[in-house]
Amino acid sequence: MTTQDTDGWLVNRIRDGDLEALGELYERYKTQVYRTALAITRDKEAAEDILQEAFLRVYAHADRLDETVSLGPWLYRVTVNLAYSWVSRVKRWLHSLQGMFGRWTLSVQWDPETTAEERERQQTLQQAIDALSPDHRVVIVLYYLEGLSLKEIAYVVNIPEGTVKSRLHYARESLRRIILEQERRLVPEVAYDFT
Amino acid sequence: MISHSGALKEQTTDELGSLIQWALQERVREASPSPWVWEHIRTLAERPTAWRLMGPGFSRGCRAVMAQLFRVGAFLWAQIPPWRQSENGWVEWRFDPGFMCLLDQYSFFLLRLAF
Numbered sequence: 181m182t183t184q185d186t187d188g189w190l191v192n193r194i195r196d197g198d199l200e201a202l203g204e205l206y207e208r209y210k211t212q213v214y215r216t217a218l219a220i221t222r223d224k225e226a227a228e229d230i231l232q233e234a235f236l237r238v239y240a241h242a243d244r245l246d247e248t249v250s251l252g253p254w255l256y257r258v259t260v261n262l263a264y265s266w267v268s269r270v271k272r273w274l275h276s277l278q279g280m281f282g283r284w285t286l287s288v289q290w291d292p293e294t295t296a297e298e299r300e301r302q303q304t305l306q307q308a309i310d311a312l313s314p315d316h317r318v319v320i321v322l323y324y325l326e327g328l329s330l331k332e333i334a335y336v337v338n339i340p341e342g343t344v345k346s347r348l349h350y351a352r353e354s355l356r357r358i359i360l361e362q363e364r365r366l367v368p369e370v371a372y373d374f375t
Numbered sequence: 376m377i378s379h380s381g382a383l384k385e386q387t388t389d390e391l392g393s394l395i396q397w398a399l400q401e402r403v404r405e406a407s408p409s410p411w412v413w414e415h416i417r418t419l420a421e422r423p424t425a426w427r428l429m430g431p432g433f434s435r436g437c438r439a440v441m442a443q444l445f446r447v448g449a450f451l452w453a454q455i456p457p458w459r460q461s462e463n464g465w466v467e468w469r470f471d472p473g474f475m476c477l478l479d480q481y482s483f484f485l486l487r488l489a490f
Contacts, residue, residue, distance in 0.1 A: 199420055206413055215403040222402075228412050232419075239420045305398040324392060325399040356391055 188247030195242045205251065206235055212252070212326070213259050219321040220263040221270075222310060230262040256328070256336040260318055267314045301362065308358040316351035319344055 187208075193201035213234050217227035237258055238251070245254065309320060318337060322328045330348075334341040 199417060202416070202420065203413065206416065210408055210412075214408045215406055218403050218406055219399055224406075227406075228408050231408050232412050232416055235416050236419055239416075301394075302398055302401055305394060306402055309395070309398060320395060321399060324396040325403065352391060352395075355395060359391070359394065 187251040188249075191238075191242055191245050191247045191251065194239060202235065202239055205238060209251065209255055213255055216256065216259050216321060216326060217263050219325050220260070220314070220318055221266050223266075223270075226263075226266050226270075230259060230266065233262055234258045253332060253335055256322070256326070256332075257338070260322070260336055264314060264318070301359075304362045305355065305359060308355050311358075312351055312354060316347050316354070319347040320351045320355075323348055 187205065190201040190205050194205070210231060214227050214231045217230040218224065221227055221230070234255060238245070238255070245251065309317060312320065319333060322333045322336060323330075328336065330341050330344045333344045337344065
C-alpha cells in the first residue's frame, strides 16, 4: 500500500474539507460498517442510518483522528456505539410494541437450494443470536462475522479483554444449548456434543 | 452460499463457531447500503455550518463549553410557543433556515472577534 492509499492520507485530505477523500474512505469501509450495524440491529434502515452517522462523524472529527493508524477499529467503535444506542432505544419500545417487531426486523432471503433442515437450523440459530443480550450479540458479531481478535474487540467495545472472553464464552454456551435442543428435537436418538 | 449440510456430523475443531459464523454470514449475505446513503452524507457534509466556521480558532475546551451553551440555546429556542409567531411578526423569521444559518455565522464571527 502506497502512502496515498492509506487511511491517514485520506484523513489529512478530509481535514482540508475534501469530500472526495471522504467518498474514498466510504467506499473502503461501507460494507464493513453496514454489515456490522445490520448484524447487531437486524434492521436495514437503522444500519443505513448508522452508516451515515458514522461517516459524518469521520468528517466532523477528522482533526482528532490518528492518521498514523488504520481507521477500521475507530469506525467499528463508532458503529458499535451507535448500534448500542439504537438497540436500547428500540428495546424501550419493544416492551409495549412486541407484536410489531416482526415488521421491523430483517427478513431472511432463502437460497432455493437450501434444504428444509438447513433452513430450520439456520433460522433457529439466527433467532438464538437475536435473543442474546446486546452485550453478548455485539461480541459474537465482531468475533465471528468481522473476525476481530479479542484484543481488537476489547478496544472497540471499551472493555477488558477478559470480559470479552467471558462474554464470548457465555454467548457460545447459550447458543450451544439452543442448537442442542433443536438437534435433539430433529434427531431424538442422537445427542451431539460441540467442541 | 456457505453450506453446512451435515456439518454437525463432521465434528470440526470449532463446529459451533463455524455454525455461528455461517448463520451470521447468511444474514448479511449480499447486504449492501442504498446508494442514497452516500448522497445524504455528501449533502450533509457540504452544508455550511457555523460549527465549522469556528475552525481551529478555539481550543477544544472552549468549543466544548460553547457546544453546551448552544445546546441550551437551541433548547430554549425550541420552547418559544408557536402562537407567538402569529401574534408578533418579529419571531416569524426564526423558522427560516437561510436566516438561521446567516445568524449562526454572524454570531460566530462576533465570537471570534471577541476572542
